[in-house]
């Protein structure tokens with residue numbers, strides 16, 4: 292099982308990573324980052340297959356994936 | 359823990375000036391991944407355009423030079439001819455390449471300059487607040503075509519790949535999109551092929567990337583991807599229009615899927 296790490300300071304909350312996750316494991320957070328921008332978070336209780344779709348779509352290179 | 363994906367070393371990971379969901383960020387990351395994978399970071403020289411990606415050099419840890427609006431192919435020509443062992447690419451928007459820079463790109467291709475061109479087609483002038491570009495779709499609303507692009511007044515969209523495919527000097531021409539993980543991966547493959555074309559001294563390569571500008575398309579980033587898939591690819595079909603390794607070289611371009 293893989294897991295995703297999101298650099299909150301780089302995320303702009305564009306949501307491009309969300310619809311492509313086959314496990315619905317990413318969602319918007321209610322927290323704003325230090326730039327006042329909305330951000331996404333990885334739902335720790337959801338699976339992650341490490342498919343990288345989210346990282347491939349991220350315009351900010353905010354997503355890294357670990358196994 | 360083992361990293362399955364980490365950001366490329368060539369990418370400077372700092373908050374960018376791009377709007378949320380802008381395709382430039384995806385294209386920059388792909389470029390950085392390719393430069394890492396080909397191991398050419400120390401000898402790659404990039405040309406930044408005028409447009410939203412005017413600051414591209416803030417995000418790529420390589421030598422870069424700024425060109426006047428539309429002129430990156432001319433500067434790249436000079437740099438490549440003086441430093442033939444360096445890898446030289448231009449990164450240009452559709453206003454930069456297909457409007458003010460049309461002469462430079464056509465002649466660089468016709469001279470078979472051994473450079474790689476990354477052409478970000480977002481069908482709009484992003485930087486200057488969303489005016490009509492030569493690539494704006496028919497009926498598309500922009501700040502200068504508030505009722506939509508009308509061909510009788512504003513002309514028709516220009517298809518750069520098809521246009522350049524008529525030139526003998528162009529060796530690799532492809533159009534890809536950033537609208538899904540699969541398309542982004544295909545864009546990366548096409549960009550890599552462009553660099554390979556130059557490394558193997560096969561001449562001029564250009565990769566046209568259909569890229570979202572959610573802000574001036576006035577839609578959400580996710581809706582922008584749908585717009586590319588459903589609308590933009592109707593006017594700009596994806597495919598390889600010229601490939602020195604294969605026999606895809608029909609002038610005017612019978613598009614073949616990448």
Ligand SMILES: Cc1ncc(C[n+]2csc(CCOP(=O)(O)OP(=O)(O)O)c2C)c(N)n1
Nearest residue numbers: 408409410427451452453454482483484485
């Ligand atoms: C000589 C000159 N003419 C006009 C401009 C104004 N200008 C700046 S960016 C731009 C168009 C940018 O559009 P595009 O190349 O599509 O890039 P995008 O911002 O969409 O990525 C224009 C017309 C300029 N900076 N210099």
Ligand code: SF4
Nearest residue numbers: 312339340342343345
């Ligand atoms: S790597 Fe795949 S499964 Fe894991 S969060 Fe990203 S999109 Fe979802």
Ligand code: SF4
Nearest residue numbers: 302303305306308349
């Ligand atoms: S794609 Fe990247 S920037 Fe956009 S919401 Fe997801 S993590 Fe944030």
Ligand code: SF4
Nearest residue numbers: 376377380410484571
């Ligand atoms: S205006 Fe468009 S092209 Fe420019 S940064 Fe914003 S989304 Fe990107």
Ligand SMILES: [Mg+2]
Nearest residue numbers: 451452482484
């Ligand atoms: Mg543009």
